[in-house]
Amino acid sequence: MNLDIRLPIGILFSLLGGILAGYGLLGDASRNEQSLGVNLNVGWGFVLLVFGLVMFVFGRRAMREAGRKTAPRS
């Protein structure tokens, strides 16, 4: 299989996390009344962003290694 699943997961969660965190930072505080005053968008968005970046790094490294193994030696 020429796709490491961590790569798309990494990109998707980095984007989701980035969007949530950005949205949470820009909005006003009244939006957080529902969530007990906690800015869930910022907090959880940041967690997802970190998770996404870690997955991305591992996925890219694995795919590079796989590529090196299969590529013909020059």
Next chain:
Amino acid sequence: MAGIDWLILSLYIVFVVGIGFALKSSMKTSTDFFLAGRAIPAWVCGLAFISANLGAQEVIGMGASGAKYGIATSHFYWVGAIPAMVFVGIFMMPFYYGSRARSVPEYLRLRFDEKTRGLNAISFAIMTVFSSGISMYAIAKLVQTLHVLDGPFQRFGISSSRIFDFAILISAVIVLAYTFLGGLSSAIYNEVVQFFLIVAGFLPLTWIGLKNVGGWTGLKARLDPSFTHSWVGLGHAHTNRLGVEWFGLVMGLGFVLSFGYWCTDFLVVQRAMAAKSMSAARRTPLIGAVPKMLFPALVILPGLIAIALPTQPAVPNANLAVMAQPQGQGIIPYKVDANSGKPALDKDGKPQLDYDLAVPNMLLHYFPPGMLGLGLTALLASFMSGMAGNVTAFNTVWTYDIYQSYIRPNATDEHYLWMGRVATVFGITFSIAAAYMANRFNNIMDMLQLVFAFVNAPLFATFLLGMFWKRATGHGAFSGLLSGTAAAAVHHGLTLPAGAAAGIKGGWLGLGLVHTYPSEMAQNFWTAIYAWTTCFLVTIFVSLLTRAPEEGKLVGLVYSLTARPEEEPLAWYARPAPLAIIVLSATVLLNIIFW
């Protein structure tokens, strides 16, 4: 839903379909399409293994049960899943993965005979099509109830009566797109994405809900103790919320139903068969068991919190009208009768709670725009993972076990790959038809699900004897399966849960009642116990009367005639046996904590 929520939802859809496109070029042979080329790492298979089982009905249904029965619902995980997952990984996977079988029905042909395979393949194919139809129906109903699409439909001037059709169509098209393009690999990869999304959507819900009620201690203080203990009161069926005694629970759910599902259902076993090595295949259910044992925190606790919250006029959520319904208990509204528009009453004339809204209402209650989009996307992801599981299991069983066996043997591999894609299309088309059937004739669906339960209940006896008793014969297995199913039907036809009328709930044989169970759950568990025992005994009896199978043909298929699988040089924690011990110990610990 706000613009940000739509953005999150669309991003998810782009990714799942994109993965299908990315894998399209890898689909060169039928093995690539149906078995993912047997090249998937263990952790990916493990997450797909539980994700395929975690459909929307599970997320919604477990939350509902949490609100209704309390933490005892976790028996469906700690008793009704983990032991069976460990068993299939340690003891059964060597035969599934090690034999030449490409599917579970094909194992039955190698081990027993053609008729046993045919019975299993055909009933399984029908069941998967109907199950994915029923889950499609459930998600479309949910979209309707939550008014997710009302805003956009109004804007474009489309009648809101078309929302159901639209939800069915769009969900079918998305799942079709990625399973058609990338086959099992695409389904498995997406199940991993969906697994992480479900966790991402529900973990913060549990966190904020617990924070609100003062943690587990606070939750215990708000609820009757019967909600917060899983084993206390199980000595007798009348002293716990489930209405089952411990023996019926452990034998019926923990042994017969759970092993029957996790150890024989191709939908989950297929994920392990796609693993890249024998040890990866054996580790698949064990790795899956780790998050599985923690899922009660994600899917059951929100239900408990929903019922524990003070009954309150909830904060109205933008564009979503569900909270305007009449309040019931906690944030769970009363059930509304679809015909009269008034609260639906139970047999004592009391209004019923609509427990299925526990989890959706929790999302609406706590999540601001942004997080709400993530939560709803998680719900949608759970639905898709369950449906794709059914679709990929269906197209494999159809192509290998029905089409190649009975309709067109000896065709080229290319032809079977083509057939797999065609089967994906008509499998989903049938599922759509089943979804509309569920919408029009609810009773037919209840009846079908009952018949499926009768067919499934005896299965594990057949596999157990097949794998561990070399004397079991094809005639024995076939007659055992039929008589087990018959025993289930007869038992159900002669018993009733307390307070129910004869009909779909039981007692339909019209010969009077042999026993009245304290609850429907107890009746189901005991139906399974009777079916399993009958199948077990009849298989042994008929096997002894018929000619023993040739031992030479059973190598690799029966325990006593198969060499133990060789262990690869792996770190101790990655080997199946230590992993199994860790998983089982942790499960025991959880049972003690929530005793």
